[in-house]
Amino acid sequence: MIFPKFFIFISFSLLSAQTVPSLSYAELKPLLNQSDDKVHVVNFWATWCAPCIKELPYFEALNKRKNIEVLLVSLDFPKHKQSRLLPFISKNKLQSKVVLLDDVDENYWINDINANWSGAIPATLIYNSQKRDFYERSFTKNELLNLVESFNP
Amino acid sequence: MKSILILFSSLLFLTHNHGYKIGDVATDFSLPNVDAKMVSLAYYDQAIGFIVIFTCNTCPYSIAYEDRINALDAQYKPKGYPVIAINPNDPAAKDGEHLTDMKQRALKKGFTFPYLQDKGQHIYPKYGATRTPHVFILEKQEKGNVVQYIGAIDDSSRSPEKVSKRYVEDAVNALLSGQKPKVNTTKAIGCSIKTL
Incomplete structure (x- = not known):
């Protein structure tokens, strides 16, 4: 009777362990331009x-809300993916999708993501099918909620 | 009247926030160095320009560039373009950014250039620095130190082995040969400047 519990535990761990793809900017770009009815x-x-x-x-x-999809784009050092990024995600049990942007030519992709972005983090892109805005700043909880509210139809 | 005042003050704010553009004359300063002496650009009478780099102690992108900044100073100080590093962070807003911390870092990494503290944080907003590291290359002219390049050191902050475009080297080489830099504005990822 121990075995079923053990297998349930294993499969649960596999489900909750997030795989974090390392993406080039060309691979990331479609995720910044999805046309659906969600707020991204x-x-x-x-x-x-x-x-x-x-x-x-x-x-x-x-990310827990209906019709909102959060994507956390890590700008950690690619060489620290295994040693720092993945342990951080498990430790904090992050549920939002995480990707590592591993691409040189920062000058190209920073401008392509938003011409007004100087390159400093934290920074956040919010978009839906109607509008998109970029914020090079940090937020309080209420500031972020209010902003995202303004994207909801 | 009120609306004119508001318009005027927001215009002031915008000008203030934008910082320098290519061709502007950059302000000089008098800031404390890690050796406790005050440093101004005016002291460098042999220099024909400056590689001013806003950088700091704790940002991993800045740390990843330390060796490359030492190399820039080694290469260009003898040619008249010394590196002047300025830490724009408020030490009250971020641990590890006090002048004593900066001194330790400068000793440990063997910085060959002055590493100044933007005490009171008055200089970085004038330049328009928004992140660390953030480079401004100045060319000494009759009218003052003219901004000729703003941006990144190269195109790969996180992976030095993958660098293919050396923006600062290209820009200083151009200036040394009497040309304007072909690429004079670039971006790189960096850490936000820490303020209270």
Whole structure:
């Protein structure tokens, strides 16, 4: 009788362990331009960035809402994916989808994501099929909620 | 009248926030160095320009560039373009950014250039620095130190082995040969500047 419980535990662990793809900008771009009926919240962050970590719970809370999809784009060092990024995600039980943007030519993709972005993190892109806005700043919980509200039809 | 005042103050705010553009004359400063002496651009009478880099102690992107910044200073100080590093972070807003921390870092990494504290945080907004690291290349002219390049050191902050475009080297090489930099504005990822 121990075995079924054991297998349930294993499969649950597999489900909850998030795989984090390393993406080139060409691979990331479609995720920043999805046309559906959802509000997409894309946050650029890193595990060592204190203001980023402070606002992560707000993004996690948003991700639980209907019709909102959060994508956390890590700008951690690619060489630290195994040693820092993945342990951080498990430790904090992040549920939002996380990807690692591993692409040189930052000058190209920073401008392509938003011409007004200077490149500093934290930064957040919010869009739906009607509008898109980019914010090079950090948020309080209410500021973020109000902003996302303004994207809801 | 009120609306004119508001318009005027928001215009002021915008100008203030935008910082320098290519061709603007950059302000000089007098800021404390890690050796406790005050440093101004005016002291460098042999220099023909400056590689001013806003960088800091704790941002991993800045740390990843330390060796590359030392290399820039080694390469260009003898040619008249010394590196001047300025830490724009408020030490009250971020641990590890006090002048004493900066001194330790400068010693540990063997910085060959001045590493100044933007005490009071008055200089970085004038330049328009928004992140660390953020580079401004100045060319000394009759009218002052003219901004000739704003942006990134190169195109790959996180993976130095993958660098293919060396923006600062290209820009200074152009200036040394009497040309304007072909690429004079670039971006890189960086850490936001820490304020209270």
